[in-house]
Amino acid sequence: MKNRLLSALPSEDKALIAPYLSTVDLEKGRLLYDPGDRIDQVYFPNDCVISLMTLMESGAAIESATIGREGALGLMAAVAPRQSLSRAIIQAPGSALRIAAGPLHDIWSRSAALRDLVDRHNEALFGHAIQSVACNALHAVEARFCRWLLSCHDRIDTNTVNLTQEFLADMLGVQRTTVTAVAGSLQNKGLIRYRRGVVDILDRPGIEAMTCECYGAVRRGYERLLPASFEQT
Structure with missing residues (x-):
């Protein structure tokens, strides 16, 4: 299960x-x-x-x-x-x-x-x-994008996330052009590979270094209340 x-x-x-x-x-x-x-x-x-x-x-x-x-x-x-x-x-x-x-x-x-x-x-x-x-409300789009990637990655069994610009824009509450710019910046840093509708996570530690404190705060909350939340299968 x-x-x-x-x-x-x-x-x-x-x-x-x-x-x-x-x-x-x-x-x-x-x-x-x-x-x-x-x-x-x-x-x-x-x-x-x-x-x-x-x-x-x-x-x-x-x-x-x-x-x-x-x-x-x-x-x-x-x-x-x-x-x-x-x-x-x-x-x-x-x-x-x-x-x-x-x-x-x-x-x-x-x-x-x-x-x-x-x-x-x-x-x-x-x-x-x-x-x-x-x-x-408080954090930059790039940090929120990283938080979102990590949160999704925790819940799937692959390093590839299939997403459209429109879907990402809705997730983050920004314009699609902003998504393109942020994804391009992370790709230039070697953290992801981004092509139309697909994000490949290449360097998770690097993404963790760029995310905001909220990723860790949410994960710790789940692990405190539901200790098996993110155990590897």
Whole structure:
């Protein structure tokens, strides 16, 4: 089981959930939820990456958090019926385990381990989101671009990230020309190779040296609350 959150459950609790899980393949750009949508399905990523986007009335958007195999999308619906607060869209394609919110709530009511895991995950995700608010307001685009690359890299099994300029611009809340300039600068430093729609990570330590403090702060938050979040398989 690639999803770290489900893997952290005791075997007896995994056995309660397993009959209700199905594997789904999620293509890049697929919309899972928009703000106000009822959360009727909860997704546990295996190797896909989900972006939570905050939308403005003007149509502008910016990423507020990233969810990969360390977590789940819509997990608060295990506690009670919920509506989505963000747009949830597939950033990097892959598979996820999916469960209907109703059965998950029933299991949550019977499983102390699941209740504890839901609480810790939601605290970690909240910390991620509020750190992103500060980062987007205070840090340079180049540092935020590096933070975003590292966050994505933590959640996939390859050094290649397939992204369009438009998608990157939405993630960072900038113009596409800014994305081109920043990616070109990192490529000139030998940290990445950037071609249309594809970013190859060549020098992760170099990218870590250029990112802002927010990458480490978010990662430490997950590792404190969910210690197996970024263990290598």
